[in-house]
Amino acid sequence: xxxxxxxxxxxxxxxxxxxxxxxxxxxxxxGRLIVEKLNMDSARVVRLISGNANDYLDASIQxxxxxxxxxxxxASKQ
Amino acid sequence: xxxxxxxxxxxxxxxxxxTPHPALQEQPKTHTQEKEKGxxxxxxxxxxxxxxxxxxxxxxxxxxxxxxxxxxxHITLPPQNKTTKYEHIIPQLVAIEQNPxxxxxxxxxxxxxxxxxxxxxxxxxxxxLTKPSVTLVLxxxxxxxxxxxxxxxxxxxxxxxxxxxxxxRLTGLVIGVPQTYEYLDKMQDRxxxxxxxxxxxxxxxxxxxxxCTNQLARDIGTVMVGKDAVDDGLIDEVGGLGQAIAKLxxxxxxxxxxxxxxxxxxxxxx
Numbered sequence: 001x002x003x004x005x006x007x008x009x010x011x012x013x014x015x016x017x018x019x020x021x022x023x024x025x026x027x028x029x030x031g032r033l034i035v036e037k038l039n040m041d042s043a044r045v046v047r048l049i050s051g052n053a054n055d056y057l058d059a060s061i062q063x064x065x066x067x068x069x070x071x072x073x074x075a076s077k078q
Numbered sequence: 079x080x081x082x083x084x085x086x087x088x089x090x091x092x093x094x095x096x097t098p099h100p101a102l103q104e105q106p107k108t109h110t111q112e113k114e115k116g117x118x119x120x121x122x123x124x125x126x127x128x129x130x131x132x133x134x135x136x137x138x139x140x141x142x143x144x145x146x147x148x149x150x151x152h153i154t155l156p157p158q159n160k161t162t163k164y165e166h167i168i169p170q171l172v173a174i175e176q177n178p179x180x181x182x183x184x185x186x187x188x189x190x191x192x193x194x195x196x197x198x199x200x201x202x203x204x205x206x207l208t209k210p211s212v213t214l215v216l217x218x219x220x221x222x223x224x225x226x227x228x229x230x231x232x233x234x235x236x237x238x239x240x241x242x243x244x245x246x247r248l249t250g251l252v253i254g255v256p257q258t259y260e261y262l263d264k265m266q267d268r269x270x271x272x273x274x275x276x277x278x279x280x281x282x283x284x285x286x287x288x289x290c291t292n293q294l295a296r297d298i299g300t301v302m303v304g305k306d307a308v309d310d311g312l313i314d315e316v317g318g319l320g321q322a323i324a325k326l327x328x329x330x331x332x333x334x335x336x337x338x339x340x341x342x343x344x345x346x347x348x
Binding site: 003006008010047048 | 246
């Protein structure tokens with residue numbers, strides 16, 4: 001139940017059409033980050049799932065934060 | 079980095095893949111290098127208009143939480159909304175309660191309202207913290223922002239900030255039976271009970287301002303500006319950031335002098 005001063009048609013506008021893709025990324029010891037991919041080397045944190053409450057104090061993984069990924073060097077793995 | 083408007087949007091998971099995308103299988107880099115940290119902060123400012131506030135944690139023992147935009151609860155809101163996600167705030171409050179380095183909590187509000195249950199949950203969590211807490215209403219603390227504003231040990235509102243108090247209403251299909259109205263009244267009573275038991279405003283006064291008909295053009299209710307909220311007993315004092323931090327530090331000192339600090343509790347442990 002929403003209780004807001006904003007008109008509900010403005011708040012809920014576009015809720016039917018917006019379908020971004022999300023991915024799971026392992027985080028720390030058993031935790032997970034749900035991220036929205038932005039491009040090949042960055043993603044936005046959408047949600048943190050962790051049993052360690054202190055993880056939620058980590059500003060670098062708060063929802064909305066952009067995280068960077070290291071490009072994978074396939075040749076070095078072989 | 080240039081991002082399209084669609085990429086700039088923020089939202090919660092609606093469709094989650096159980097296996098990581100190949101491009102995302104790498105672990106995120108740890109932001110150890112100063113250059114990377116600088117870039118992260120810059121990106122946060124560009125994307126969110128905020129920096130990483132908890133970095134100040136170890137220096138002064140005050141943890142800051144900002145509650146902005148819509149308070150997002152059970153329903154993921156579309157991307158044009160700025161949201162505060164309760165599933166992140168609630169465990170954060172658990173960590174604040176448990177972390178011995180944190181001595182006090184400053185909650186800064188600039189919210190247009192949002193999910194009733196999520197807002198009340200956050201308010202109850204702040205209320206039941208054993209550590210000192212201060213809330214500061216900046217800009218606006220409307221609708222479900224009101225219980226959060228009064229949930230701390232001491233509350234401030236800036237001179238120009240406003241708080242809109244108006245009735246809760248249902249959206250979507252509404253069945254026109256007496257039970258519907260009774261349910262709505264119960265929801266409203268939950269809010270009224272919390273607000274009146276955590277501030278100086280009386281139930282009668284709160285209901286009076288909530289159902290006022292000559293204040294708002296498109297709605298019933300009342301807009302309280304700065305001092306009005308203090309005069310009506312909703313907020314403790316008119317003040318800004320300096321006063322809020324000074325008050326929080328005095329509350330922390332008072333708690334320490336009573337032996338209620340986390341360190342003191344730790345030393346009592348067997």
